[in-house]
Amino acid sequence: NGNKIGVLVMSYGTPESMDDVEAYYTHIRRGHAPTPEQLAELTDRYEAIVGGVFPLRENTNSQVAGLQDKLETMAPGQYVCYQGLKHARPYIEDGVEAMAKDGIKQAVAIVLAPHYSTMSIGSYMKRAQAKADELGIELATVESYHLHPKLISAFTDRVKNGLKKLSVSSGGEAPVRVLFSAHSLPEKIRELGDPYEKQLMETSAAVAEAAEVKDWQFTWQSAGRTREPWLGPDILETMAALGEEGVKAILVAPVGFVSDHLEVLYDLDIEAKAEAAKLGMTLERIAMLNKDPLYMETLAESVVAALKV
Numbered sequence: 001n002g003n004k005i006g007v008l009v010m011s012y013g014t015p016e017s018m019d020d021v022e023a024y025y026t027h028i029r030r031g032h033a034p035t036p037e038q039l040a041e042l043t044d045r046y047e048a049i050v051g052g053v054f055p056l057r058e059n060t061n062s063q064v065a066g067l068q069d070k071l072e073t074m075a076p077g078q079y080v081c082y083q084g085l086k087h088a089r090p091y092i093e094d095g096v097e098a099m100a101k102d103g104i105k106q107a108v109a110i111v112l113a114p115h116y117s118t119m120s121i122g123s124y125m126k127r128a129q130a131k132a133d134e135l136g137i138e139l140a141t142v143e144s145y146h147l148h149p150k151l152i153s154a155f156t157d158r159v160k161n162g163l164k165k166l167s168v169s170s171g172g173e174a175p176v177r178v179l180f181s182a183h184s185l186p187e188k189i190r191e192l193g194d195p196y197e198k199q200l201m202e203t204s205a206a207v208a209e210a211a212e213v214k215d216w217q218f219t220w221q222s223a224g225r226t227r228e229p230w231l232g233p234d235i236l237e238t239m240a241a242l243g244e245e246g247v248k249a250i251l252v253a254p255v256g257f258v259s260d261h262l263e264v265l266y267d268l269d270i271e272a273k274a275e276a277a278k279l280g281m282t283l284e285r286i287a288m289l290n291k292d293p294l295y296m297e298t299l300a301e302s303v304v305a306a307l308k309v
């Protein structure tokens with residue numbers, strides 16, 4: 001593989017088993033172990049979604065394989081993908097080391113998340129770059145791809161399908177509010193001039209326009225359990241406000257995420273759905289991208305473009 005271009009495909013990472021949840025949570029908390037209550041709460045959430053299976057691992061594996069296939073079609077024999085995870089094995093550094101072992105000299109790094117924040121993509125890239133520098137690999141980076149036309153098109157199809165599904169489940173009577181959402185971050189990102197919020201608004205507006213949705217808004221979800229203030233309003237607060245407004249049907253479009261995992265399967269499908277039932281609303285969520293060919297093409301084209309600049 002030495003003459004090929006390495007592609008470091010990075011994703012959040014998930015525990016390997018229920019026994020691994022504590023180590024995973026400790027890694028997310030930068031080495032600080034969670035309290036027994038915090039650990040129990042996270043374990044319960046994993047158990048609630050699929051009873052001890054971790055869908056993000058399988059989904060990341062299949063996205064990396066899908067990207068490899070797409071690159072192979074676009075440029076036969078030129079690219080080879082390596083996986084690097086933020087909070088689980090194989091870690092980002094392991095991925096870069098695997099490239100070095102194969103003799104890779106030139107690589108591109110991309111994250112399975114479309115929007116740039118210093119606290120998200122920025123921190124993945126910092127770790128990848130440090131290891132690449134140490135091992136003498138020249139690394140180009142894809143910082144974001146939140147307005148790639150194929151990404152917008154993939155989300156647009158899903159919003160259209162979601163609206164159809166919702167009109168069936170709510171009897172087609174109630175006006176629907178589309179809620180675009182993404183993982184919240186600590187409010188301090190605003191002081192850093194972080195593009196995260198702007199990029200999320202741009203993706204949401206582009207999808208709303210393409211899907212011809214007029215009645216939409218953006219909301220945050222999945223804020224961390226720390227004492228500092230996080231960006232709001234949270235989806236549960238937004239839903240309460242919509243209840244007061246008389247909204248009866250909601251379609252959630254979590255455009256900050258690209259696959260089925262805890263923050264979607266629990267925070268939206270279990271927690272937000274239960275809240276909707278309490279408020280007398282119908283709530284549906286768009287299907288996630290997972291291995292969607294348009295998403296695979298978004299990634300492949302972004303990788304190839306990163307080498308041209």
Ligand code: FEC
Binds near residue numbers: 014056113222263
């Ligand atoms: O399915 C899974 O096993 C993993 C689902 C998962 C994804 C994900 C994506 C993002 N996070 C982002 C930021 C933060 C910040 C903190 C934080 C904490 C957690 C915890 C769990 C967790 N995150 Fe996550 N995140 C996922 C899971 N995340 C579990 C720990 C418990 C909790 O607080 O809920 C706070 C860390 C701290 O304490 O300092 C910040 C961002 C994304 C989207 C971009 C990306 O995928 O990288 C941003 C998936």
